[in-house]
Amino acid sequence: MRITPAEITALILTFKVAILSLIVMFPPGLLIGWLLAKRDFPGKSILNTFVMLPLVLPPVVSGYILLILFSENGPIGGLLNKYFGLEIVFSPVAVVLAVSVISFPLLVRGIMTGIASVPVELEKVARTLGASPVKVFFTITLPLAYRGILGGVILGFSKSLGEFGATMLVAGNIPGKTQTIALSIYSAVQQGEDATVFRLVFISTVIAFIAIWLTERFAFRYD
């Protein structure tokens, strides 16, 4: 089995995008996950719905909404273009944008589950032992929530690797620029390149197996 340079490019792009998306989305994911798990505030259910929406919407719909928002004449894309000269749509940045939006609910869900599983009493004890709320978060809440957080990270990351619909709409399918593995498979199927399809499907399946194994092994387990 020989992987072609084009396939390697797609593979590298896919991982780069997924890693970048994780780095960018993790801090807000942690904040929102914590807010949703521990705090009561007006608009909580709206925030929750908004964050979880891409999980239930067809990815093409999410992609279409992003396309409208970020296109050159769109409300966000227009501003970025006007003040920073940025063109998001059909660029690698659009891939990051698409996979971030689609994987964010999985990331937040995991973080939320993890943080909610930490008994309030332990945080209360830590407070009486002289720890500030920030210290409590980093020394008690976070370490005890790590399985849930890790689960969210692994699932979100895997989702990013395989995202298709939203990426297709907002970033297009440009080889070497925005063509990820999922998009490569689609193109290869269209063009009847069975060998390429087979190799990429094989790689994707292996990645999926590893992700599930990692999740089972290290995350979402409470003992």
Place this chain on the structure above:
Amino acid sequence: MARNTNFTLNFQKRLGSFNLTVDCVLSQKVTAFLGASGSGKTTLLNCISGTLTPDKGQILFGNETLYDSNSRINIAPEKRGIGYVFQEGHLFPHLTVKQNIRYGQPKTVQRNGNNISQILDILEISDLLERYPKQLSGGQRQRVAVARAINMQPNILLMDEPLASLDRGLKNRIIPYLYNIKQTFDIPILYVTHAISEVMALADEAYIISDGKIAFKGEPHELLTTPSTLPIANITGVENILSLPIANSDKEKGVTALEIGTQRLMIPYIEPNIENNTNKEVPIAIRAEDIIISLEDNLPISARNILKGTIDSVENQTLVSIRVEQHLMTVKITPDACKQLQLCEGKQVYCVIKANAVNLLWSDP
């Protein structure tokens, strides 16, 4: 002159239809709050520790204000210097025993000079330092929780039914540790419980809290002798606490005889302390419902103890106080039994007690 460690509690807190009102000054080393569940004990502790804010009033430690609704002072829990030992211990599961104990340790030089090795020695947990909480038994966990709270050098130690989650035998083994803590460290303790035996063993002063109000204040032994407290004590379970000297121990028969005046109380065999075989007193507890009242002493029964006494008082036809030699025993019976035996003040009766109904409170070396 010791520093002022009086704890002034004067506040109100409403939670739904429940109303907690306290107004008292705690000046003793160990103050016990006794009450049934739902009486407001935990609300009280949460207000003191700062995890719950009272509606109005004041909480002072010495001259330091922790909470004052008038001047809008409400010190954050982490700045109050209050050690809190919870019913379930609540050790941090991801930290070792050592890390748990170190969690609240002040960075500055220790104020009271309670050093960590002394705490570990008294609680006998030096060998457990590298373990994780899930590798500990219930009693060990609770001792570690106490160590963690003391090691933060608190101004006061709050204990919320620290023994409630332990079984009976274990409870009696932990009490001496708490007693040693009281004797060794100069930390006032507020001890909340529903077990009279714990109050008797540890406290210098006792409050009964009932329905969100303080219903009684006095010395622990008064709990059993003040008629007005009996109905409340009744809810929480009455135990007779006695401290009796050993008369003799017979290993073959499996019994130890304790002196109760001129009479003898047989209990399951305990090893006589060789170093200390002077007239050492053994603290014991007998539950009020474990004593049978008989009008005769010549009974063909297995119970080892038939003690002669005189009825001191009868409360509500259910709680009978019987004077056995110089000790007062409370016995719980049904009104029906009370009627049938025609129990009344001054009547001579016998207390029938199984040896195995006598619980050793602790065996202090």
